[in-house]
Amino acid sequence: MIKEQEAIYLDEITDGFRARRVVKNWMAFYNAERPRSALDRQTPDDAYWTGVEEQEAA
Template sequence: MLGAGVAFSMDGRGRFLDNIFIERLWRSLKYEAVYLHELRDGLDAQRIIGSWIDFYNEVRPHSSLGGRTPGETYRNGARAA
């Protein structure tokens, strides 16, 4: 790696575990919104995906957040459950 000029990140950012959370979000989005609707154009996609993201952040409880929504967690200072 060093011979190829590749530098290793030592600050913890970009760790492989970070990808788990975004992959789970994309999976949920696809199975709970995208695959259930016919997205004919960008306006449909914007409306359906935007609506789902609002639901995900403000209505849907998350077990990893102690049953709270991400919105509640954010507004309350992201304290652990």
């Protein structure tokens, strides 16, 4: 499991543009690929879109 600190410290960040790219990539991974036990092993993106689809169906 990669923690956000590891994502920052494992990359050589030389400027603000690189820092922004590293954080953006981490957030994409964290929201789209990393399942959570609190969300019944779903990713936040999956949990959100499932909720939206259920609301639209109602």
